Amino acid sequence: MSGRPPQGRPGRGRPENQRTSDRPRSAPAPTAPLLRLQETDLAYSLLLAAKAMTAVLHHGRSLDQALTQNLGNEQSFAVRGAVRDLATTGIRQWGRAQVLIQILTQKPGLNPPLLETTLGLGLGLLWPSDAPKYPSHTVVNQLVNACAAEPTLVAGKGLVNACLRNFLRDTPHWVDQALKNPQARWSLPAWWVRKVMDQHPIQGEALLSQAAQHPPMVLRVNSRIGSAQQYVDYLAEKDLSARVIGPQAVLLDQPCSVDVLPGFAQGEVSVQDSAAQLAAPLLDLQDGQRVLDACAAPGGKTGHLLELANIDLLALDSSESRLNRVADNVERIAPTLDGDWRFNMKAAKAEALEDWWDGTPFDAVLADVPCTGSGVVRRHPDIPWLRRPDDSANLSRIQHTILDALWSTLKPNGTLLLVTCSIFREEGPLLAKAFTEKHADAVQLDAPGVVHPTADAAVSPDGFFFAKFRKRAQS
Structure with a gap:
């Protein structure tokens, strides 16, 4: 598919008008970790997700590249899935988190970059949602543990703890302050928001809103095998709910692993957006x-x-x-x-x-x-x-x-x-x-x-x- 982000272009996570010289020049010296994490700890997955975010936002890697770089074969399937989900959520919420970091710390950015993305990941997870991924106290506790386990973050553990708890003490106030910035409203770079609105004055808000949503899972039924409706009927027999939305396009009501899709391994159906x-x-x-x-x-x-x-x-x-x-x-x-x-x-x-x-x-x-x-x-x-x-x-x-x-x-x-x-x-x-x-x-x-x-x-x-x-x- 087209649309691959360019690689190796540093500094992508800064606000558009922020210069490198505006950022703190000195970073705390690495400190021996205070805690050793287990793979089953949420803090373990949070730390790996923050590292992947850092590779994207500060080193210009694509998210796929960053996850490959930070996830080795030694991690379990469950951990790999959790890290991908957390990193995706963190990037999706980064526009809001970045504004909140500047408001809460009164600084244009934090050093080292991993400290900024770790705090940003936490604020993104705590941003009000109808279906939060984890209880707020769990997010704070596990992110503090993540900092305690990472030498470059030990010195910033107190800052992360203080900012997250400060945000939780008066969430409506901090959200209201952040939303004065268009970047926080749409959680997208300000220049991107302007360009979409300038080029699409009628559909602009719908386009910006859609960009923040999780995508549906759409299948293409192989026309050499059968029709979209036939496949929907077959899925119903397997207790999988779906509907026809195009000549060979089927929309799953709930996304699932391709491993459970009947006929996927045999080439009878493929994952492909309706457009x-x-x-x-x-x-x-x-x-x-x-x-x-x-x-x-x-x-x-x-x-x-x-x-x-x-x-x-x-x-x-x-x-x-x-x-x-x-x-x-x-x-x-x-x-x-x-x-x-x-x-x-x-x-x-x-x-x-x-x-x-x-x-x-x-x-x-x-x-x-x-x-x-x-x-x-x-x-x-x-x-x-x-x-x-x-x-x-x-x-x-x-x-x-x-x-x-x-x-x-x-x-x-x-x-x-x-x-x-x-x-x-x-x-x-x-x-x-x-x-x-x-x-x-x-x-x-x-x-x-x-x-x-x-x-x-x-x-x-x-x-x-x-x-x-x-x-x-x-x-």
Whole structure:
């Protein structure tokens, strides 16, 4: 999928106007830990989650990278799940927590960074909720224990304890103070809030609200196996409640592990958002066509293409390691595919044609180009904190370069589908408009255009943009 945050860009967790020089220059010297944690302690998972948050907010890692970095194979499945859930919650609440930290401490930031994220994680967990994850006293107690067990946090244990208890003593007051800042209202960077509201004055608040919600779990039923309704009926027999929300799309009433989904391991069903499921059918594939899936990882759309027709498909991605996920997806659905179909993969940049294209043109191209990922923030809450205001403009230049290259690989009368998981105009309508203005042989066809998320997170699709072009044959 497109929309991967850039890696290795430091300082992502600071407010947009805060300079490095504003932060405390000296950190307390590490102190011997006062407590040794067991894996079963909540404090153990809290500390690992705070470390993952630090890697995201202060070192520019994606959340997935940060979790991989801080979770080794020695941790149990339960701990890994708890840490992921806590870190995701902490990032999702970071906009509020960051404002609260500044109010409660009267400092622009805390040093070391792990102290700031540990306190922020606690404040995020204590922010008023209809369904709090843990009792408030448990959060305070376990975070203090986490500090006592970490050498770089021992000196800050008292500060964490004091701030959390101060917040609990008069939560309504502190929440009211924080909500004067738009960053706390939406728990998103202030520049991100402004941009969404400027570009979407009508839907803006719904988009911002949706970004803070947990995403639904939507399945794509393999059309070679059966219909969406047939699968819903089958799930009912297994006491799993679901409903049909698209041609092959099924919404689970309660998310679950794929391990318990009937037919998942056999390739009969895949996890894919309802908006993402719109892409492959728009190409109107026919048996025998030569098709390119550019920027293919992680492979959800790749599998969908193969389910729709017996094609000769090339999956292209700049990351060889990410192509492994594409291969896994295709391998899982392969037993369901009958007929004469072919599949190959290449690791290369889409715009570097000399590295991957053999000169044989394609009948159809799926161009799922890199973007900010602004439409999938609820699935990847780290995205707004890893982005900068000028990223859309910078990525737009890359998108144009990729589209120009891919257009040259398309047969006359062939179809190119542009897809981005973004709600920003530069990566949607403006990108498509500039493309048609540059390429006189591009005929824009009917496509959904912008798919807006809605405030009803239980059924809302992710944010996407679709534009479809036919290459006019030369007369």
